[in-house]
Amino acid sequence: MPPSDFKRVIAESPYVFIIGVAGDSGTGKTTFTRAIREIFGEDLVSTITIDDYHKYDRRERKELGITPLVPEANRFDLLEEHLSDLKAGRKIVKPVYNHDNGRFDPPVPFSPTKILILEGLHPFITPKMRTLIDFKLYVDPDPDVKRAWKIKRDVERRGYSPDAVEREMEERKPDFERYVAPQCLFADAVIRIAFSKYGREVSEERNVYHVTLCQNKLDRSIGDVDLSIDLFGLLSLSERDFMVEFTTEDVGGRTMGALTFDGELNDAVVRKLERNIEIQTQVEPIDLVQSGAYLTAGDMAQLILAWRIINRRIFIESAPETAGGEQAASAERGGCRCGRR
């Protein structure tokens, strides 16, 4: 497929490709989802947040003494129905949860786009949801990163006090461990985020993190992307600290390839890498360097993930009958999370 054809092929195909993004509150799901929308274009991508499918409003949850992490506090039957409709190209009328007041706004009409992102606490919780989702991502920041992100966001944008956020995080921990974390066993890719090894202030001031992308093996590669392309030569062009490492990691009993980045790359290096990916895959990679002269480790992980999602989408175009199957180990196996805590 010529590079420029990729978006046209998606736009013209009837297939609705669903990307699921799972993770705890404040782990970067919405931020990541926004980046994917920018990469593929607003006309092709829309997002559903699973918070809209809460069964109870904030006051009712308080009265019942349950957190939104408990599956029974959510309308997964309705969500399954809606996902099936959207996958079949049908419009839905979607509920809306309002984070400002903790209540529900009137439902809104929602039309399917060719790429649909489903993000929230439980996208992989039922077998049907797992079957409907084509690419599953689990975001897993270190507890100290998660704490810093969640406090900042909930204080600045949702009107909570830092103490209230900390208290809530503590209260939610058992339900997180029980109902949200095990979903990483179903993921095609897991993103782990730690503060930069070059210093926490580098993370806080320049948004540079130590990011590990754990991935399943590809269904079928659209060309082996050889990232070893004189990587040393490339990296020595970089004006700032940058590291890349490839290992394998145990993710709940599965061995996944783990690609770790930390630091920043300047645009000359990134353009060379992008060009190399383009030549090898025949898919035009997303132009990520437009936003600034430096690309962070997190941007780099997003680029690889976006390429991986494209790969899966092309695979489905060529073999639609194999799409959406159960791919990972059962969550019952071992009952562990991402195998690292």
Ligand SMILES: Nc1ncnc2c1ncn2[C@@H]1O[C@H](COP(=O)(O)OP(=O)(O)O)[C@@H](O)[C@H]1O
């Ligand atoms: N990749 C990232 N780099 C830097 N900060 C991030 C990143 N992802 C999330 N954050 C911070 O964490 C906060 C919560 O992220 P958000 O995407 O709203 O989480 P979620 O949707 O999982 O609840 C954001 O407001 C932002 O401050």
Ligand SMILES: O=C(COP(=O)(O)O)[C@H](O)[C@H](O)COP(=O)(O)O
């Ligand atoms: O856990 C989450 C998920 O949201 P997100 O992933 O967007 O943080 C929220 O706490 C609930 O949706 C309700 O929260 P509240 O009672 O605070 O409205």
